[in-house]
Amino acid sequence: MNPVYSFALKKEKDGWLFSADCLVGNRKDHYTSFGSFPVTAEDAEGFLRIIREDGETERLFRYRNPMRIFNRSDAPARSSGMTFSDGNRVEKETALGSRAIEYLRELADRYYEAAESRQTAAGTNR
Template identity: 60%
Template sequence: MKKKNVCKVMIIVSALSMFSGLFGCSGSKKYTADEVVSFYTSYSGMERYPVYSFALRKEDENWLFSASCYVGSRKEHYASFSSVQIPPEDAEGFLEIILEEGEIKRLRKYREPIHFFHISDAPMRISGMTFTDGSSIDKETAFGDKTLDYLYALADRHYEAAEKIEIRAVSVHSSCMDHSSSYSFTIEKEGDDWFFSFDAALNRSGAHTEVENQRIGESDAEEILRIVKEQQLVTRVKEYEEPPDNDIFALDETTYQTSFEFADGNSIYAPINAGNELIDAFYRLAGVRIYQR
């Protein structure tokens, strides 16, 4: 008899767990738009880049806006930029929209679906907000059309200024136990000229070749900058977050660093791999430069 009762309890608990997953469960506290300190929403499908991705966050008294989406009157240009400071009235306009549209309440009450099967290339919509008390709401859903229209309008308004921030230097480095696989590449603009420095094994094996400040053509630099833009590397570096320290060290671990310097004097870096396309382009450029010497 006891076994039957235990089984009944387990069945009821399982049913309640599934019910709460299907119909949602969230805290009872009701937040206002004035309590929002960060916001994000994105929609990703099978394309290489998100259909759209927007984020707003408050830092000190400033609002920073990030976006990846098609912009312009015909939506033919894909822009991707991060942490661009926007006027207070732009942020206030957004907060008014989410208040009018009841987005906080809708997100809080949204019923999260249960996924019995995972399809890796299925479209995914995710949205979330963080509030002044540190709590957050994250759900697999999109915001309403009026909210998205406002975010697209913000992207249209600010992408040109964001893309005009001139990159003056690009550096990628890798260090590993196999010295022939290590590399260091840098292009840097001085005045109107671009200069290239590298320390790498040009055939990716054998001895390293080291060159300092060799002048390169504008087209060579533009090819590197094109890849940086298409791969959204500036955004990846800006948004990098240090993983938690688990006190585990690999003796033969390969380390990476990608960094950028800008015309306004600012610089950013992160310990990330810049990707094969950019690294391959640097190796090709190094091979051409050595051949022309």
């Protein structure tokens, strides 16, 4: 079985927010789904460095600049996209490189427990 995964990394004025829907841990025992969890600028820059090195941002920057958000999903079709600060979006059906996907999975592994705890706490405070 190859479960669906989706990631988003968004820059806000107060910092970076990361969302993930994917298997975590040893990638066999837990599926997480969390949205808009704050991550460090260093973690965000690590991902951006990889997609720059792999030429992904260069291909999309031909359309617009500056980048605001990056989304990655594998279903129903593999697609990657960026939404820019002016609201325009560039999306393409393509697979990201394995280094970029692995980095996003590592971020999900790193943050899912704290993100799920925050969601649980928010749900009990309603």
